[in-house]
Amino acid sequence: MEVRFKDKNLARLETEEQGGWDQAIVRSFRKRMQQIRAAPDERTFYALKSLHFEELKGDRAGQHSMRLNDQMRLTVELEGKGADKVVVIIAIEDYH
Numbered sequence: 001m002e003v004r005f006k007d008k009n010l011a012r013l014e015t016e017e018q019g020g021w022d023q024a025i026v027r028s029f030r031k032r033m034q035q036i037r038a039a040p041d042e043r044t045f046y047a048l049k050s051l052h053f054e055e056l057k058g059d060r061a062g063q064h065s066m067r068l069n070d071q072m073r074l075t076v077e078l079e080g081k082g083a084d085k086v087v088v089i090i091a092i093e094d095y096h
Contacts, residue, residue, distance in 0.1 A: 028068040
């Protein structure tokens with residue numbers, strides 16, 4: 001899938017710097033980015049149970065999250081339709 005970043009620091013985190021994040025989070029983030037880029041569509045995310053890919057509710061409707069580790073989640077939005085969908089990387093967040 002095509003990927004865009006809402007935050008330029010997250011874009012750099014994929015390839016360059018640690019950005020103040022724990023090294024384990026950076027490794028998990030980079031692994032997720034490889035999975036996102038390799039996926040033909042979001043059904044792949046639902047099929048990979050270890051991602052815990054889920055749609056958010058309330059004021060975060062339209063966003064989804066996937067697990068980086070037991071505590072941290074990657075928040076994304078899906079834009080477009082069909083084969084033209086784009087994953088927009090929003091943030092890495094602590095859900096506890």
